[in-house]
Amino acid sequence: MEQTRERQTIDAGSRAPEMRPRSNDSAPRVSDVIALLRCVQPGAGSGELIDQISDLEDLKSAISGLQARVAVAFDVAQRAAQAAAGVPASERGKGVGVQVALARRESPSRGSRLLGLAKALVTEMPHTMAALESGQLNEWRATLLVKETACLSVEDRCAVDEELAADAGTFIGAGDNAITAAAKAAAYRRDPRTVSQRASYAATERTVSLRPAPDAMTYLTALLPVAHGVAVYAALSRKADSARSSGDSRIRGQVMADTLVERVTGRRGGISGVDLQLVMTDRALFQGDAEPARIQAYGIVPAEWARALVGAARVGEPEHEPTAVREPPPGREGEFDVWLRRLYTAPATGELITTDSKARLFPPRLRRFIEVRDDTCRTPYCDAPIRHIDHVVPWHAGGLTTVTNSAGLCEACNHTKENPGWTAKTLPGDVHTLELSTPAGRTYTSRAPAPPGHRRGPTSSAGA
Numbered sequence: 001m002e003q004t005r006e007r008q009t010i011d012a013g014s015r016a017p018e019m020r021p022r023s024n025d026s027a028p029r030v031s032d033v034i035a036l037l038r039c040v041q042p043g044a045g046s047g048e049l050i051d052q053i054s055d056l057e058d059l060k061s062a063i064s065g066l067q068a069r070v071a072v073a074f075d076v077a078q079r080a081a082q083a084a085a086g087v088p089a090s091e092r093g094k095g096v097g098v099q100v101a102l103a104r105r106e107s108p109s110r111g112s113r114l115l116g117l118a119k120a121l122v123t124e125m126p127h128t129m130a131a132l133e134s135g136q137l138n139e140w141r142a143t144l145l146v147k148e149t150a151c152l153s154v155e156d157r158c159a160v161d162e163e164l165a166a167d168a169g170t171f172i173g174a175g176d177n178a179i180t181a182a183a184k185a186a187a188y189r190r191d192p193r194t195v196s197q198r199a200s201y202a203a204t205e206r207t208v209s210l211r212p213a214p215d216a217m218t219y220l221t222a223l224l225p226v227a228h229g230v231a232v233y234a235a236l237s238r239k240a241d242s243a244r245s246s247g248d249s250r251i252r253g254q255v256m257a258d259t260l261v262e263r264v265t266g267r268r269g270g271i272s273g274v275d276l277q278l279v280m281t282d283r284a285l286f287q288g289d290a291e292p293a294r295i296q297a298y299g300i301v302p303a304e305w306a307r308a309l310v311g312a313a314r315v316g317e318p319e320h321e322p323t324a325v326r327e328p329p330p331g332r333e334g335e336f337d338v339w340l341r342r343l344y345t346a347p348a349t350g351e352l353i354t355t356d357s358k359a360r361l362f363p364p365r366l367r368r369f370i371e372v373r374d375d376t377c378r379t380p381y382c383d384a385p386i387r388h389i390d391h392v393v394p395w396h397a398g399g400l401t402t403v404t405n406s407a408g409l410c411e412a413c414n415h416t417k418e419n420p421g422w423t424a425k426t427l428p429g430d431v432h433t434l435e436l437s438t439p440a441g442r443t444y445t446s447r448a449p450a451p452p453g454h455r456r457g458p459t460s461s462a463g464a
Helices: 002-015 030-037 046-084 096-103 108-123 126-134 139-148 154-164 176-190 192-205 226-245 252-265 282-286 303-310 364-374 411-417
Strands: 207-213 217-223 293-295 299-301 324-326 338-340 388-391 406-409 423-427 433-437 443-447
Touching: 046 096, 046 108, 046 126, 046 139, 096 108, 108 126, 108 139, 108 411, 126 139, 126 154, 139 176, 154 176, 176 192, 226 252, 282 303, 293 303, 364 388, 364 406, 388 411, 406 411
Parallel strands: none
Antiparallel strands: 207 217, 293 299, 324 338, 388 406, 423 433, 433 443
16 A cells, blocks of 8 residues: 555656645645646556545545635634624624535535534544544544534533544444444433433424435425324325225335325325426427426426326417416316416527516516526525525615516525625626625626526536
8 A cells, every 4th residue: 555655656746746845835735736636547456446545535534624624714714804894793704604615516505514514623523623634534424423512512522522532443434323323322421401402402493395306206305303203104104004905006105105295285196276387398398399398496307297297287379478377177177277478588598588677576477587597596506496586786786676687596695695795796698697706705607597498508607
């Protein structure tokens, strides 16, 4: 293994002389390390290759540790800059997590968790940090330790960190569940009351979420108190067992899924009075074209699947009026209605045609139009559902209530944009494009997604 490292160092040094220490003896930049790493070639033979895989895993952990230290330093620098600008102490630090997330090409909603992880590792859990930097732990397992000690005081968290002493090899060979169990046990021994209170508070965070799955499927996830979750699962299991014993041809999981949909919606098919915002071309709808369709907040679905969904009710010629409803044919009452809204696009670019409004609030039809155009939150790397229709240039700053000066944002991103130092503007071009600037001077671009039936060149949302 040492021979492998020596050979790689020699090869890299001969092929990248510009990576050698500079004359001013300054430390190497991260970009230097990246360039040097690109010079490393896969080894010869299985032994050398597996050594490289192991070494690269250690390198990823070391990078995660350094990234945590840099994130904390960035937070300190931003707070100092905000203090110098006269920002009240209670307001300092807002938006820092979002900037960290954007720099890491992560969703802004993860920003506070990423920054919180970095702070905990750097300032409160030195043993876990040492284990991460030495490769004893990866970033995810370090996250598990931070998460399971989050409810403790700083003193108790430091004590648990010292007790587990991951950098001493405590978790060698241990999986995620073993690490989580050890951290939970240590935390409970330190402060059983706080851990119990945390479990009680967790019930207030119950929620239901939806995320895309392959092949026009979705993951519907419910976070429930354990008693409620077990009760729901038991009820679905009993229904599946009963159906199977009665000769139902569906497998057990299918019966449970169908029963869940039926009991929640009150309808066997599960769809009733819900605006799915299915966007497809007229060719795909009426002429059997293979161009995929798109469902808002989900993504791309096959054209045949979309036609089958719409085909559950009779479809006539589309109307100009966006509220044209089609009644189900005789014998199909009680299933669902199909509403058709005609959207117009520019022939060359596919840009949805704009419209104007003098109102401060976006009217319902304009809101629907923007939601269809943007599909999900327009902040780079954020796939959250649209909750707010935002003025790119604020209304109080003279921004107009128009499609051009609009962006669909999630609630968190809209609030972040209002913090000092954040600016946004639209850029000229054939496609609706936003430019978001952060307090640290980074800029990110976001282009409206192409509607079904149109192709566009590569886009970029990297920071400048």
